[in-house]
Amino acid sequence: MTRLENVYREKVVPVLQKEFAYSSPMQIPGIVKISLNIGLGSASQNNKLMEEAMTELSAIAGQKAVMTRAKKSIAAFKLREGMPIGCRVTLRKERMWDFLDKLMNFALPRVRDFRGIPDRGFDGRGNFTLGIKEHAIFPEMEADRIENPKGMNITIVTTATTDKEGKFLLEQLGMPFRK
Template structure:
């Protein structure tokens, strides 16, 4: 063997045998859209703490307990038993969750009705796209079956010949968890300060009675004009993508119930910097 051949053999890298990658034995299933379905459950969870939710549990919850406590002198009369009481010694209710005493926010519902959808169903496309941009909710989003996404509201009965059962009239979306706190932050920091001639959500006169179905329910509702839709950052960044601004209603659903529930729910929203004004 020559010296040149020996030098070339020492410089040449060692040849390794190539091994094929292993085959995946589990064949993936495909959904109706042709997308593969993973063989494991994937759930997208929160990656950062929510600022307003932490504000509620650290500050607002104690303040609401102090503000909404009603002191009664003497013995309190026994309440009327409308539903079964929570008995911790009962095996049926021992491991069940007791009803909380401090008012808290359960969910936020955005709802709109489009009269043009009666004659043309495509009029709902802009409203559905706007609600998806505002909420970020999709059906079964994040791997959670509780996510319903934007739902189409249909007529339930015939009204004056122009509404028929099953006719699409509007859409709605339900916000829960951190997304409802993000919506409140956007509403109070970007939308309300830039609305013209907005002095707050108008309340009923102080002389009005609170012994009404709406007064004993812990739901606070108000409407936003079509001009407010373009003030949301999610819509303002691409305003030309939405053919027509829409007005919609916002329903804040809390766990308050009974006498004074409406006032306790308003006190909760006031803690989130939502303004109220009396006529």
């Protein structure tokens, strides 16, 4: 069991049970998966850029990245159906907890002028999406070796039914939301 998962089971679950007065332990929200996504519009013309992004995302996640392809052709963007446009990784169980711990304790504090994460990223069902402008904040990336800084989306999927429950869960785990 990872450190953050242990914190969730030992400390966060009783606090959630008390705060929301759940009648069943199965109602207590938890984290299901974390999805990481890098979208590269220019990768359809530059294959080297796509390979670089997949390698870097695999290093960050600790799991092999999968290439995403265009579902439709869009002439204005010189995009044809089936062309590579990004890469993604879905983390579950132990890797998910390790990544979340690394994100909250190592990566986010490395953001320049960091004052916390805005809580606008909730979707109405307790899931949270966070956009990062530079993936160089992760400890696996060496800043001087990165040629093209890339942004990424991080989606944390929870079993919470409302945004209030989802935010409370993430706050208890240590997510640094803006006050």
